Amino acid sequence: MENSTRSGTSIRAMTFASVAAAALAVTLTAFAQPALAETERTVKIAGWGAKSGPLRSFGVNSEAVLTAAVQAINDAGGVKLGDGTMAKMELTYYDSACNADQAISVARKVESQTEALIGIGPTCSGAAAAMYGIFQKTVGDASDTGLQFPILTDTAIRPGLAKKSQWTFRNVPNEIAMYDALFEWLRTQYPDAETIYGGTETDQAHSRLTFALVIVPMAKKHGFEWVGGGIEGVTGKVGEGRENVMEASKSSNWLMADTNFSVQARAFKKSGADMMIISSHPFTTCGMLKEMKRQRINPKVLVGLTSSSSAETLKGCSDAAEGMYIPTGFAPITEAAAQVAALAEANGGSADLHSAAAWENAHIIKQVVEATGVMAKPDTLVADRRKVRDGLEALANVDGLMGAIGRVQDEGESIKPYVFVQADAGSWTVVHDPR
């Protein structure tokens, strides 16, 4: 009995000790949780782009560069938050397949279901044009229920997109400035060249609009005349006479998936122009260039679209592209640019005119987060997103891979340094560096 009582006391003591220990553990865990959370705070960013579909290379390259940038930032200690804590940057990359619906769907999901501070996407101009439309146009407009989530886009290069919303920003080359300078330079390099002729892929808005709004007007601005006339409405100002350009080039245009370019190439040949312009993406640029070579068309000057200054064009038709000039916002001519090119390759992608901006974007985000005192806590998410947006808008200049990047803040656009490259023996060679 005594034994039994002693035993009962012992059991009660053990039970009490167990309960006390459990309570202590729970209490410690409860106190420890915020501390743990403090150490695990991360600056979450979401990227999305074409990782499936025929334009998959856009997403693959962008993700490769972005991953390398995030890794580099984290290796250097991470991002300093508003309270002085150093946080790691965390990237999640989604596939939006160069499709407007998917880009919009990803944007909505990221904004509402994740703690991402900012989005980087959607790599394609058409998808960006549609996606930007769902964002709140003017910050603070209570009557506008559009997404209130900052976007900093790379790759999607079609002129004038970011001004659709005050939440949308881009870091892409400015084609207007680039072609203006290119034709000014070509004027000095080829004083005998007087006439131009060209074509574009009309079902690709970037190719078509850049051709009609930028390339032909800029060529005319610097004294080049369209063979046979027909573009009288083009004054040299961006956008003027766009319809005339498309009408004048009616029989020399093509579609993005075309496989037969014989009619268009004959129109080029018939024109006998000194300078020929091919405003299209790599696949049809190669198709057209090969057909021109077959038909023995040898213009004095050949000019291409910015998007074709990539490895894809050289993979497809380096021999036929020989001599083609293109302005580009990226070339591995600085130490930083060369390093990014190597890192992108190590990550299974390629740093080019489009994707290299993803590196700059990650560093811009780090700079903005540190400057605006972002806290990166779940309960400060809405305020943090607003801080990031305001921080992006406040940027005047940022460091880029090729030099300082200026900002046109009322339009959310950037002014990036550029160089002119020429296809030369299977690679893009910098032939003029106006920086």
Place this chain on the structure above:
Amino acid sequence: MSDFWFEFVEITQTVGDGLLFGATYALIGIGFTLIFGAMGKLNMTYAGASLAGAYAGLAAFTFVNAPALVVFLVSALASGFIGFVVYVACFRFIPVNNHLAALMASIGALFFIDEIVIHATDGSPLTFPAMFEYVMFDLGPYGIRGDLLFVFVVCVVSTAGLVYVLYRSRLGLATRAVSQQDVAARLCGIDVHRTNAITFVLAGLLGGIAGSMTAAAVGVLSPLVTIPLTVKGLIVTVIGGLGSIPGAIVAGLLVGGLENVFLYFRGVNERDMYVLLLLFVFLVFRPHGISGTAIDRD
């Protein structure tokens, strides 16, 4: 050269180029029509499988530097194999009368194959080897592309080979028997599934040639081409008459030639509109297509 003469040369050259290129459309159309003739079903995977075959050929070129002829051969064999896989995956085990299920399965397979190619190549355009790539034969004011002439000849020879197999061999007899009345064919001891599988392989071989010839004609291969080639193949099949091989040949050349003419006169934005209008006209006024005979499996 007077303006009239210059214009005449331009137009005839345009038509000639279109006809030569139309040979590849004809091959794709024949593949669609062969399978439809045999099974009464559309294999939507066909053009995609043809291009996937061309990619297999390109792999031979890239990795072992195979010559162009070997590349074409590998393309045909690979496409034939893919044709067999598609038959097993999308047609063999689906009930004969469930046309919609087979159609949807083949559409799914089309996107699946396309996405495999995209993931393998990142969607990048890749140089495809061609024979006589920059050869031009000058005939007075006309120029004939050597590579397109080669494509045309290969297409004619392939079609002739197919016609020979269909009309001069026991395999062809079995295929035609199955296409006319599969139950009767079965009662005669013909293995219907085996015959259908061989038809898919035959069509695949032809598709591989078409895919590689299309890629060779452009000099570049890209997954961008899959859907337009599928649409073009279907248009050719319908205009030629579902199940009619001669009809597909004529329709392929017709579509190729007219496409270029529409492009020359109306520009690229209206070109496909007129081709689709042509399809509409056939569907309304001659629903059996150029072959002019009703499709009758019994």
